[in-house]
Amino acid sequence: MHYGGMYAMSLRADLSFNWSMVATSVLIAVSAAAAALWIAFNISKTSHRFAAACIMGLAVCAMHYTGMAAADFVCVASKSSPAWTIGGIYLSTLVFATIGLVLVLLLWNLLGRVSETTTAPLKKS
Numbered sequence: 001m002h003y004g005g006m007y008a009m010s011l012r013a014d015l016s017f018n019w020s021m022v023a024t025s026v027l028i029a030v031s032a033a034a035a036a037l038w039i040a041f042n043i044s045k046t047s048h049r050f051a052a053a054c055i056m057g058l059a060v061c062a063m064h065y066t067g068m069a070a071a072d073f074v075c076v077a078s079k080s081s082p083a084w085t086i087g088g089i090y091l092s093t094l095v096f097a098t099i100g101l102v103l104v105l106l107l108w109n110l111l112g113r114v115s116e117t118t119t120a121p122l123k124k125s
Contacts, residue, residue: 002025002063002064002067003022003067006067006071011073012075012076012077012078013073013074013075013076014073014074014076015071015072015073016071016072016074017070017071017072018069018070018072019070021066021067021069021070022067022070024066024070025062025063025066025067025070026063028059028062028063028066029059029060029062029063032055032056032058032059032062032063033056033059035055036052036053036055036056036059037052037056039051039052039055040052040053
């Protein structure tokens with residue numbers, strides 16, 4: 001997906017790759033994702049699943065930055081200004097709000113599951 005997205009960008013630049021870095025990024029992505037998925041589906045402890053999520057996050061970041069290091073963009077013309085962008089102070093606010101909303105929803109989901117497992121029906125005599 002990462003390299004497909006890089007090819008899909010509309011740039012006035014030539015794109016070339018360092019193929020050994022590309023291979024390294026693919027190796028990082030496949031091995032770390034495989035380890036995270038194995039942990040997630042073979043171990044049922046919540047702490048281990050949290051570790052698997054952290055491994056998956058590290059795999060995505062490592063693959064991304066290794067993939068970007070493998071790419072070489074050479075500008076071939078001046079770039080026109082885009083018709084619509086989100087940038088400046090609005091970008092950080094949008095990212096913060098989106099991540100905050102996702103974290104609140106995940107916490108709400110987790111707390112709902114914990115309360116379902118800890119409450120047992122009362123026996124009537």
